[in-house]
Amino acid sequence: MGCGYSLPDRDSRQLGRPNSENGGGQDAKNLRVKLVLLGDSGVGKSCIVLRFVRGQFDPTSKVTVGASFLSQTIALQDSTTVKFEIWDTAGQERYAALAPLYYRGAAVAVIVYDITSPESFSKAQYWVKELQKHGSPDIVMALVGNKADLHEKREVAVQDGMDYAEKNGMFFIETSAKTADNINELFEEIAKRLPRPVIT
Amino acid sequence: MEGSTSRSTSFHGFLHRMRHPSSIDLVRAIKSFIVSFSFYQPKPENDGKRVQDFFLSMEVAIRNHPLWETATEEDIDCAMEGLEKYIMTKLFSRTFTTSLEDSKIDQEISEKISLLQTFLKPEHLDIQPVLHNEASWLLAEKELQKMNAFKAPQEKLSSIMNCCRVINNLLLNAAMSEHVPAGADDFLPVLIYVTIKANPPNLHSNLKFIKLYRRQTKLISEAEYYFTNLVSSKTFITDLNAKSLSMDETKFEECMQAAKLAKKVTNELHSTSQMKQQEKNESNFSNKMHNKLDARVFHVLQQGSNYPYMEAKSKDLAMEDVEILLHQYKDLVVKYTILCKAINCLSVSEKEPLLLQLKMQGVDTHTNDQTNSHRDISQ
Numbered sequence: 213m214g215c216g217y218s219l220p221d222r223d224s225r226q227l228g229r230p231n232s233e234n235g236g237g238q239d240a241k242n243l244r245v246k247l248v249l250l251g252d253s254g255v256g257k258s259c260i261v262l263r264f265v266r267g268q269f270d271p272t273s274k275v276t277v278g279a280s281f282l283s284q285t286i287a288l289q290d291s292t293t294v295k296f297e298i299w300d301t302a303g304q305e306r307y308a309a310l311a312p313l314y315y316r317g318a319a320v321a322v323i324v325y326d327i328t329s330p331e332s333f334s335k336a337q338y339w340v341k342e343l344q345k346h347g348s349p350d351i352v353m354a355l356v357g358n359k360a361d362l363h364e365k366r367e368v369a370v371q372d373g374m375d376y377a378e379k380n381g382m383f384f385i386e387t388s389a390k391t392a393d394n395i396n397e398l399f400e401e402i403a404k405r406l407p408r409p410v411i412t
Numbered sequence: 413m414e415g416s417t418s419r420s421t422s423f424h425g426f427l428h429r430m431r432h433p434s435s436i437d438l439v440r441a442i443k444s445f446i447v448s449f450s451f452y453q454p455k456p457e458n459d460g461k462r463v464q465d466f467f468l469s470m471e472v473a474i475r476n477h478p479l480w481e482t483a484t485e486e487d488i489d490c491a492m493e494g495l496e497k498y499i500m501t502k503l504f505s506r507t508f509t510t511s512l513e514d515s516k517i518d519q520e521i522s523e524k525i526s527l528l529q530t531f532l533k534p535e536h537l538d539i540q541p542v543l544h545n546e547a548s549w550l551l552a553e554k555e556l557q558k559m560n561a562f563k564a565p566q567e568k569l570s571s572i573m574n575c576c577r578v579i580n581n582l583l584l585n586a587a588m589s590e591h592v593p594a595g596a597d598d599f600l601p602v603l604i605y606v607t608i609k610a611n612p613p614n615l616h617s618n619l620k621f622i623k624l625y626r627r628q629t630k631l632i633s634e635a636e637y638y639f640t641n642l643v644s645s646k647t648f649i650t651d652l653n654a655k656s657l658s659m660d661e662t663k664f665e666e667c668m669q670a671a672k673l674a675k676k677v678t679n680e681l682h683s684t685s686q687m688k689q690q691e692k693n694e695s696n697f698s699n700k701m702h703n704k705l706d707a708r709v710f711h712v713l714q715q716g717s718n719y720p721y722m723e724a725k726s727k728d729l730a731m732e733d734v735e736i737l738l739h740q741y742k743d744l745v746v747k748y749t750i751l752c753k754a755i756n757c758l759s760v761s762e763k764e765p766l767l768l769q770l771k772m773q774g775v776d777t778h779t780n781d782q783t784n785s786h787r788d789i790s791q
């Protein structure tokens with residue numbers, strides 16, 4: 213099934229989207245940030261990214277590049293910009309051992325689970341532990357409980373996600389790629405938490 | 413990613429500017445850098461660092477050079493691309509697969525792939541049926557196979573990008589018809605499958621070369637992502653075992669075993685026929701070969717086995733033939749045993765038509781199909 217189509221329109225708050233492609237330069241005002249997505253297959257990673265990057269849940273729109281690497285720039289209030297370069301990873305078990313190749317050098321890890329699936333929550337915890345052991349020490353981690361629109365099927369309590377995140381010093385949010393709920397907030401919050409290069 | 417035309421024009425533009433009299437100092441720096449390389453033994457990690465440092469210092473020099481005074485960022489980038497291509501083409505033999513260890517890894521991967529090729533199906537990697545598209549796969553394979561033919565890191569990298577682009581197009585078309593978002597879950601298995609089908613020459617060495625010598629400011633973002641996926645594909649293949657696939661583990665082992673044996677037989681046949689050819693040319697067995705052949709022998713000869721004694725009579729043999737005959741006898745027994753084992757590794761449905769055919773050709777193979785005792789022998 214697709215990501216669904218009965219969607220409220222995109223962000224009410226307009227985010228600035230300067231599309232300067234020359235992301236190579238890393239200066240204090242324009243950050244380029246590698247963000248890696250981790251989590252079980254089917255939890256909604258691709259839908260979250262599409263929602264954030266294209267403002268839509270509908271994957272049928274015409275695009276020129278693949279959906280496994282996407283980038284999106286957001287402008288913050290202090291007139292700095294953050295360009296997220298989003299690295300999707302294959303969620304199937306047999307590729308788990310390859311994950312270090314992807315999260316190496318990442319500034320941000322977004323670990324996603326599905327609130328209707330306790331297994332996916334366990335898997336998320338596995339990734340948190342793995343990153344604590346092998347990720348770069350100053351990586352910003354976010355724990356995301358997706359499919360928050362499916363209240364009636366919820367199996368992971370909000371409090372459980374929150375507690376786990378707090379214990380592990382992570383940022384926590386519940387999102388719905390379907391309704392767009394909290395998607396932009398997720399990325400804005402991450403942007404705020406990024407260590408800023410010192411202006412010299 | 414630039415197309416090949418803009419790349420080649422940027423390269424010619426670079427050469428053109430380098431011929432300008434005022435570039436003399438740049439040319440001198442480049443030449444002395446290249447020469448300095450021949451003074452040392454290859455040492456990949458050091459060499460990579462030296463080349464990258466040189467790129468950076470040259471970028472500064474170019475930015476400050478009168479010829480590039482009014483240059484845009486894009487012009488500078490073109491010059492740097494030209495420089496990378498020039499330097500790495502000159503230093504290619506000095507920097508590509510410099511250690512025995514690297515070529516051993518290349519060979520091992522390639523051999524493993526050639527075994528996997530004999531039985532691996534898209535289903536074993538859970539590639540969705542909507543992504544089964546021989547035409548796209550073939551196109552992607554072709555792109556990947558080009559990588560080894562280029563010398564410049566940028567060109568090798570763009571072979572990878574082109575391959576990934578073909579796969580992405582396939583994924584996007586499927587996503588549009590199926591209304592599912594295509595992500596890494598679909599991308600990576602297809603890339604692995606394409607890598608196995610393509611068996612790109614010197615896979616490990618090419619990846620290492622790109623990593624070390626592609627300008628660091630260019631191996632970022634999307635290029636770095638797709639590059640990493642190929643590294644990931646290589647790693648998956650290298651570590652691939654019975655547990656890595658959607659396939660019965662015993663079946664996997666059997667297939668690998670059968671592929672290994674089949675390969676060994678082909679190699680042996682190949683080397684013996686070469687050896688025999690040589691022997692035949694060297695010595696004068698010909699007078700021993702005039703006897704009439706019975707149909708079975710003739711058939712074997714027609715099949716291409718090259719055993720000169722097949723036509724000999726005992727009275728034709730001389731003492732010096734004994735050694736050769738003994739050698740050939742041993743050789744045959746080894747091959748025959750391997751062949752029997754290989755046949756025994758096949759499933760019943762695969763084995764039956766083969767045995768039938770052999771029987772029709774009058775070849776008697778002692779395969780144990782009734783009992784399962786072949787498992788002990790083949791261990």
Ligand SMILES: Nc1nc2c(ncn2[C@@H]2O[C@H](COP(=O)(O)OP(=O)(O)O)[C@@H](O)[C@H]2O)c(=O)[nH]1
Pocket residue numbers: 213214215216251252253254255256257258259260303358359360361362387388389390391593595597
């Ligand atoms: N109800 C609901 N379904 C979602 C949501 N996000 C994704 N999905 C569905 O979950 C399935 C898997 O999503 P996908 O993005 O492909 O997951 P991935 O494997 O983690 O990339 C798709 O069928 C989506 O339609 C969400 O927020 N709410």
Ligand SMILES: [Mg+2]
Pocket residue numbers: 254257258259300593594595596597
């Ligand atoms: Mg996905």
